[in-house]
Amino acid sequence: MNKAKSSIWVFGDYRNYFQNRVTLQLLARAREMAPRIGAEVCAVIFGHDLDEYVGEYIAHGAEKVYALDHPDMAEYRVGPYVTLMTAAVRKYEPEIILVGATDFGREFAPRVAKRLRTGLTADCIGLEINDDGLMVQTAPSFGGNLLADIVTPEARPQMATVRPGTFQELPHDYEASGEVIRLPLPDDLPRPRVRLISAERLPQREQRLEDAKIVICGGRGMGSKTKFKKLFELARLTDGEVGATRPVVHSRWSDPDTLIGQAGRHVSPQILFSFGISGAIQHTAAINDADFIIAVNKNPNAAMMKLADLAIVADANQFCSALIRALKARIRD
Amino acid sequence: MLKLIVCIKQVPMVSELPWDSRTGTLKREMADGMINPACKHALEAALQLRHRYGAHITALTMGPPMAQECLHEAIAMGADRGILMTDRRMAGADTLITSFTLARAIEKACPDFDLVLCGCHTSDSETAQVGPQLAEELDVAGVTYAEHMEVHGRTLRMERESDDFLETLEMDLPGLVTVTTRKYTPRYAPLTGLYDAFDAPDILTLDADALGLDPKVIGMKASPTRILNVRSATAEKENIVLKGAVKRMINTLFHEFGDKISGAMGKDLKTHDHDDEEE
Ligand SMILES: Cc1cc2nc3c(=O)[nH]c(=O)nc-3n(C[C@H](O)[C@H](O)[C@H](O)COP(=O)(O)OP(=O)(O)OC[C@H]3O[C@@H](n4cnc5c(N)ncnc54)[C@H](O)[C@@H]3O)c2cc1C
Numbered sequence: 001m002n003k004a005k006s007s008i009w010v011f012g013d014y015r016n017y018f019q020n021r022v023t024l025q026l027l028a029r030a031r032e033m034a035p036r037i038g039a040e041v042c043a044v045i046f047g048h049d050l051d052e053y054v055g056e057y058i059a060h061g062a063e064k065v066y067a068l069d070h071p072d073m074a075e076y077r078v079g080p081y082v083t084l085m086t087a088a089v090r091k092y093e094p095e096i097i098l099v100g101a102t103d104f105g106r107e108f109a110p111r112v113a114k115r116l117r118t119g120l121t122a123d124c125i126g127l128e129i130n131d132d133g134l135m136v137q138t139a140p141s142f143g144g145n146l147l148a149d150i151v152t153p154e155a156r157p158q159m160a161t162v163r164p165g166t167f168q169e170l171p172h173d174y175e176a177s178g179e180v181i182r183l184p185l186p187d188d189l190p191r192p193r194v195r196l197i198s199a200e201r202l203p204q205r206e207q208r209l210e211d212a213k214i215v216i217c218g219g220r221g222m223g224s225k226t227k228f229k230k231l232f233e234l235a236r237l238t239d240g241e242v243g244a245t246r247p248v249v250h251s252r253w254s255d256p257d258t259l260i261g262q263a264g265r266h267v268s269p270q271i272l273f274s275f276g277i278s279g280a281i282q283h284t285a286a287i288n289d290a291d292f293i294i295a296v297n298k299n300p301n302a303a304m305m306k307l308a309d310l311a312i313v314a315d316a317n318q319f320c321s322a323l324i325r326a327l328k329a330r331i332r333d
Numbered sequence: 334m335l336k337l338i339v340c341i342k343q344v345p346m347v348s349e350l351p352w353d354s355r356t357g358t359l360k361r362e363m364a365d366g367m368i369n370p371a372c373k374h375a376l377e378a379a380l381q382l383r384h385r386y387g388a389h390i391t392a393l394t395m396g397p398p399m400a401q402e403c404l405h406e407a408i409a410m411g412a413d414r415g416i417l418m419t420d421r422r423m424a425g426a427d428t429l430i431t432s433f434t435l436a437r438a439i440e441k442a443c444p445d446f447d448l449v450l451c452g453c454h455t456s457d458s459e460t461a462q463v464g465p466q467l468a469e470e471l472d473v474a475g476v477t478y479a480e481h482m483e484v485h486g487r488t489l490r491m492e493r494e495s496d497d498f499l500e501t502l503e504m505d506l507p508g509l510v511t512v513t514t515r516k517y518t519p520r521y522a523p524l525t526g527l528y529d530a531f532d533a534p535d536i537l538t539l540d541a542d543a544l545g546l547d548p549k550v551i552g553m554k555a556s557p558t559r560i561l562n563v564r565s566a567t568a569e570k571e572n573i574v575l576k577g578a579v580k581r582m583i584n585t586l587f588h589e590f591g592d593k594i595s596g597a598m599g600k601d602l603k604t605h606d607h608d609d610e611e612e
Contacts, residue, residue, distance in 0.1 A: 008495075014500075015496055016496055017498055018432045019497070030475060046394040078475075079474075082469075087390075091478075095446075102477065102496050103477070103494075103495040103496045106462075106477070107465050107475075107477045108462055110428065110460075110462035110466045111465050111466065111468070111469050113429065114429060114432065114465075114466040114469040114470060117429065117470060118429075118557055119427060119429065119557035120428070120429075120461055120462060120558075121460075121476065121554070121558060122428075122460035122461060123459065123460070128342070135375060136561065138533060139407060139460075140459070140566060141457060141459055141563075142356075142456070143456065143459075143539070144456055144566055145565070145566055145567065146563055146564070146565060146566055147563070147564050147566045147569070148557050148562070148563045149556070149560070149561040149562050149563075150558070150559065150560055150561065150565075151559050151561055152557050152558050153557075153559055154557065155557035166342055175572060185548070189587060192503055193473070193474035193508070193509075194474050194475070194476055194503070194504045194505075195502065195503045195504075196501075196502055197490070197499060197500075197501040197502060197503055198500070198501045199498045199499070199500045199501075200498065200499050201498055201499075202494065202497050202498065202499050202598070203465075213597045213598070213599070214594075214597050214598060229478075231487035237599050238597075238600075239597045239599060262371070262395045262456065262514060263369055263370075263514055267598070270593075270596070271593065271594060271595040271597045274510075282370065282456075284461070285456060288566070292590075292593060294586075296588075299575075300574065306567050306572065307566075307567055308570070309431075309570050309571075309572065309573065309584070310570065310573050310575065310590065311482050311573065311574045311575070312575045312582055312586075313574065313575065313576045314573075314579055314582065318579060319579055319582070319583075320580045322580065322583055323583060323586075326583045326587065327602075328408070330587065330602045330603040330604070331589075331600055331601075331602060332600075332601040332602065332603060
């Protein structure tokens with residue numbers, strides 16, 4: 001009997017397909033890793049009326065799609081999905097499973113790993129195949145201050161959840177062909193112990209802090225409520241959103257809604273401006289997805305300055321005013 | 334009366350990097366321990382459930398002997414008793430083995446629990462995996478990021494936000510939830526409570542032998558994942574430092590990073606200043 005070709009599986013998380021393309025990003029990364037271990041790239045998807053997604057996955061790099069398409073599976077439900085996934089993995093024995101670090105993925109993947117008694121690295125921001133053919137999974141810890149490289153040497157499959165935005169999706173190719181393998185709905189699925197009573201899509205705010213490409217975050221070092229207000233002007237000019245640290249919110253310089261940190265929001269802008277912020281872990285834990293951090297602080301040794309790509313030693317308020325003036329002069333209409 | 338278990342972890346209290354760039358290692362011993370903030374939200378949720386329905390609350394932790402401190406604090410906040418699992422052989426466990434070990438302690442010390450509450454993640458390793466994996470290991474229903482919890486007979490009704498949906502869920506008990514940090518702001522431990530908690534604490538200490546666990550199935554050796562190395566994330570960054578006159582720094586900012594800023598803004602910028610052109 002010839003051994004089946006090894007495979008990399010990407011879990012098809014399509015609930016917010018138009019907002020969150022992490023599945024496509026993972027297919028792209030899987031395509032890059034696959035030749036290193038002679039694997040094929042597969043997507044696996046559960047739900048109902050899936051043809052459109054199956055087509056998209058093939059167009060974005062899946063050579064094979066395992067699809068369970070059934071009206072009973074129309075709702076996203078962790079319990080049954082875990083059972084289905086575990087059964088499929090036992091049958092087809094993929095070498096690697098990648099799951100997007102969405103809320104669903106972060107609940108689903110640990111439970112699949114547990115049932116399969118294998119390792120799982122959470123929220124990876126890097127994946128590589130090393131010379132031993134193992135997937136090296138890079139995960140942040142301590143609020144992104146440290147990076148750990150983790151492998152699963154023996155247990156199989158190797159599993160990782162990956163932050164959305166870590167990899168770039170491939171351009172689509174609707175001419176690409178792929179094989180679709182239909183998975184049957186088992187008739188012995190256990191009765192779910194968690195029941196969904198209702199689900200409503202949350203109203204989309206006009207622009208959410210979480211989605212902003214530029215976030216302008218201010219801390220106690222801005223000095224006063226009046227001075228802090230300048231950050232809103234900077235936000236208007238840059239089409240950004242204002243975030244704040246806890247002392248700022250406590251002093252009512254800004255709304256509780258703008259709190260960034262462990263007790264507040266988590267942001268992932270292309271550029272994060274940080275004005276007068278010390279860089280306590282309760283705050284920085286929620287900004288480590290920012291691509292580029294520009295920190296302004298009068299203390300060059302503040303933890304925030306060490307985390308920054310660009311650390312500007314200056315008075316935060318004075319620098320903010322000067323930046324506003326400079327931007328006004330530079331924006332071409 | 335409900336039997337609640339709250340899993341808490343002691344984490345290093347760090348506002349500075351716990352990282353020695355000279356030796357390239359974690360300075361764990363230098364960092365004071367504190368209760369992982371998200372675990373305090375789980376404890377607060379348990380205290381609020383007790384207030385409404387009556388409950389007995391067990392705080393459970395696995396860690397070095399020093400982790401006992403966070404049980405004292407949990408008792409000072411209102412937990413009825415603490416369980417400390419401490420054993421050198423348990424050290425270095427990954428989430429798979431941590432959840433396995435926690436489950437064995439729960440079966441030993443509180444087998445007839447109704448609900449396990451966990452923090453939704455830790456501030457040190459941030460995997461958010463132990464909660465869901467513990468539900469699997471205990472073979473009970475599990476829900477992450479729970480808020481607005483209500484008990485109706487043998488079911489727990491709750492809400493949560495998940496991937497842009499607001500969901501209302503019902504779960505059979507016994508079950509496990511990880512608790513969101515958006516609700517359930519932790520109370521402060523009153524000073525008298527702290528004294529009492531240190532005076533006559535009801536804390537049970539368990540090791541691998543007490544749990545009847547073969548050392549081969551616990552700790553780092555049993556864990557499927559291996560950490561190859563840990564490095565400082567900041568070392569990956571160029572970390573350019575600018576000092577001096579504000580005007581100069583702004584010119585440099587636009588000169589070097591103007592395209593980046595302009596791209597993120599979605600607006601066209603003059604990135605080269607007049608002064609530059611003369612140079
Ligand atoms: C359980 C828990 C949860 C928490 N959750 C959060 C959270 O979600 N979000 C959060 O933000 N915090 C949170 N905190 C608080 C956190 O620990 C810090 O206290 C907070 O982030 C500090 O805010 P800051 O940097 O604005 O203020 P500070 O720490 O006071 O820092 C001010 C900084 O500004 C600089 N500065 C001062 N004057 C100037 C000037 N004129 N120009 C330039 N720089 C100047 C100083 O050098 C300093 O670095 C939490 C704490 C706990 C215990």
